[in-house]
Amino acid sequence: MDNLLLIFICLLIGVSFQYAKSFPKNMHVVLNQFVIYVSLPGLTLYYIPKIEISTALLYPLGIAWLGFGLSFLFFYSLGKYLGWSKKLIGCLILTAGLGNTSFVGFPIIEALYGSKGIETAIVIDQPGTFVVMATLGIIVATLFSREALSPNAIVKKILFFPPFIAFVVAVLLNIFNVDFPVDFQSVFQRIGSTVTPIALIAVGLQLKIERKSKHWSFLGIGLLFKLMVTPVFFFILYKKILGASGLMIDVSIIESAMAPMITGAILASTYGLKPKLSSMMVGIGIPLSFITIAFWYWILLNF
Numbered sequence: 001m002d003n004l005l006l007i008f009i010c011l012l013i014g015v016s017f018q019y020a021k022s023f024p025k026n027m028h029v030v031l032n033q034f035v036i037y038v039s040l041p042g043l044t045l046y047y048i049p050k051i052e053i054s055t056a057l058l059y060p061l062g063i064a065w066l067g068f069g070l071s072f073l074f075f076y077s078l079g080k081y082l083g084w085s086k087k088l089i090g091c092l093i094l095t096a097g098l099g100n101t102s103f104v105g106f107p108i109i110e111a112l113y114g115s116k117g118i119e120t121a122i123v124i125d126q127p128g129t130f131v132v133m134a135t136l137g138i139i140v141a142t143l144f145s146r147e148a149l150s151p152n153a154i155v156k157k158i159l160f161f162p163p164f165i166a167f168v169v170a171v172l173l174n175i176f177n178v179d180f181p182v183d184f185q186s187v188f189q190r191i192g193s194t195v196t197p198i199a200l201i202a203v204g205l206q207l208k209i210e211r212k213s214k215h216w217s218f219l220g221i222g223l224l225f226k227l228m229v230t231p232v233f234f235f236i237l238y239k240k241i242l243g244a245s246g247l248m249i250d251v252s253i254i255e256s257a258m259a260p261m262i263t264g265a266i267l268a269s270t271y272g273l274k275p276k277l278s279s280m281m282v283g284i285g286i287p288l289s290f291i292t293i294a295f296w297y298w299i300l301l302n303f
Contacts, residue, residue: 004107010197011283014204031202032270035195035263041166042191044134047126048170049179057127059238059248060120063256064101064128066237067230068136071097074225088218090144091274095281096226098133098264101125103196104286105258112297113251120251133264134167141271199262206269206279215277222260222277223285227292231257235299250300257296259289 017023072093079089099105102125109121138161142154158164173179180188234256238244260281269275 004104006196007103007200007286010200011204011207014201015207017201017205018208028202028205028269031198031205032266035199035202035266036270037162039192039195039198040134040163040263042188043130043195044163044166044170044192045180046185046188046192047130048167049173051127051174053127053174057123059244060124060252060255061128063124063234063252064099064132067099067234067256068097068132070230070233071225072140074229086144087146087273088277090140090271091268091278092218092222093140093144094137094264094268094273095260095278096222098129098137098261099226099255099258100261100286101129101255101258103262104289105255108258108293109251109254112254113247116247117251120248121255124252124255129261131167133261133267134163137264137267138164141267141273144273145271195263199266202269203262203265203279203282206275207283208276209280213276215274215280218277219280219284222281223288226260226281226285227257227289231296253300254293254296257289257293259285
């Protein structure tokens with residue numbers, strides 16, 4: 001419950017800062033940079049070395065990896081057909097393809113399924129959503145950004161991106177079954193814990209609800225895909241086609257219905273991929289998701 005309270009308080013703080021003259025207008029840029037270059041590497045270095053790899057992870061892992069692939073195919077195809085800009089396509093791929101599987105997901109899953117549900121939620125979030133963001137997310141953000149880069153420049157930008165470097169180091173530690181000393185782990189955990197409040201305040205600073213905004217139709221498509229189409233896809237795939245059932249499957253489907261990922265929106269904003277739309281996807285998507293998640297919970301109970 002405290003995580004949900006933190007989300008709304010930090011969003012409110014960010015929105016209120018828009019009207020504080022003592023803060024610079026580009027304050028959100030600095031906060032975005034801090035999240036990307038400091039908070040996310042800390043989170044990676046703390047969690048990734050601790051993940052236990054097994055075949056049982058395939059169903060929850062599919063939520064993040066298949067979900068992002070589905071988002072890419074859907075918005076790239078639709079965007080090309082309708083003549084959307086690269087920045088718009090990239091924004092919707094990132095924000096609709098990455099779910100808020102931890103900061104919103106964890107408290108909801110714990111409330112619905114208890115501590116056993118959290119075990120599955122962590123698998124979906126850390127080696128799933130978070131790793132997708134740190135790898136495929138960076139690639140998409142780079143390819144669809146305003147910069148015209150050569151393939152070599154794109155590869156170089158990804159390889160030297162701090163969250164990606166941290167991810168590679170963390171994966172190597174996992175493979176060799178070693179971890180940082182306890183004191184370093186504590187430091188990384190504290191640094192990583194700054195992701196939520198700082199990212200949400202940055203989102204709030206950019207969140208402006210404009211009735212005449214040209215983003216409303218794109219927002220509707222993005223949230224419809226994230227909150228309804230994605231869970232429909234996994235419900236049919238896991239329950240009907242593969243015939244899977246049980247707590248892990250139900251938790252996975254509920255997590256697939258979560259609102260857009262906060263740090264995914266920050267990544268899109270940092271790369272100039274429609275910052276206003278990315279903020280709206282998070283700011284409006286989070287409260288709206290409470291209604292759609294209740295719907296999916298009812299579906300799982302009855303079907």
